[in-house]
Amino acid sequence: MxxxxxxxxxxxxxxxxxxxxSLGPVRLVAVDGHAGSGKTxxxxxxxxxxxxxxxxxxxxxxxxxxxxxxxARLIDEVLEPLGRGAVAHYAVYDWHARRFAAQHTLPxxxxxxxxxxxxxxxxxxxxxxxxxxxxxxERDSWxxxxxxxxxxxxxxxxxxxxxxxxxxAADPSRPYADALVCQPATRSxxxxxxxxxxxxx
Numbered sequence: 001m002x003x004x005x006x007x008x009x010x011x012x013x014x015x016x017x018x019x020x021x022s023l024g025p026v027r028l029v030a031v032d033g034h035a036g037s038g039k040t041x042x043x044x045x046x047x048x049x050x051x052x053x054x055x056x057x058x059x060x061x062x063x064x065x066x067x068x069x070x071x072a073r074l075i076d077e078v079l080e081p082l083g084r085g086a087v088a089h090y091a092v093y094d095w096h097a098r099r100f101a102a103q104h105t106l107p108x109x110x111x112x113x114x115x116x117x118x119x120x121x122x123x124x125x126x127x128x129x130x131x132x133x134x135x136x137x138e139r140d141s142w143x144x145x146x147x148x149x150x151x152x153x154x155x156x157x158x159x160x161x162x163x164x165x166x167x168x169a170a171d172p173s174r175p176y177a178d179a180l181v182c183q184p185a186t187r188s189x190x191x192x193x194x195x196x197x198x199x200x201x
Contacts, residue, residue, distance in 0.1 A: 033134030036145025058116025120173035
């Protein structure tokens with residue numbers, strides 16, 4: 001169940017709502033970090049604090065053949081329509097069938113969240129109202145991700161390690177983050193949101 005009472009998320013949501021639109025009528029917020037760092041869970045909780053803001057997962061745009069080469073589709077199929085105040089339509093990759101299958105829509109809401117490894121990449125940053133970075137070390141993130149996915153995904157992770165390292169070496173997101181999101185130490189605690197190197201939140 002999504003916790004709507006986390007005071008750190010409530011405060012962050014208010015700060016994000018107060019930002020000027022960055023993409024037509026939309027405040028586009030990126031949640032970036034290493035694979036396994038908790039981006040999807042945090043984005044869902046932040047979306048709930050933002051009255052169920054729409055969330056786009058970059059895993060829906062990526063594929064086995066293009067783990068990180070999805071920025072053109074994101075801009076053409078999602079960001080350009082949102083910038084016009086129109087509903088975006090994009091195909092979603094099925095990681096088991098290894099093909100693009102279902103179509104999703106994304107409305108031009110006051111705040112839209114994009115989450116995934118590389119969500120704060122160079123090509124996307126000009127469209128962002130804010131970039132949030134999940135502050136969990138690479139090794140700890142990957143360990144969590146492998147526990148989550150189980151041994152059946154070990155071959156995928158073996159290919160992922162060098163791909164993620166190469167991406168962030170060429171195009172790091174953390175130096176541009178407006179805020180660093182730290183994990184709760186226990187289930188009863190909320191997230192800690194700290195100023196990031198970008199420093200606008």
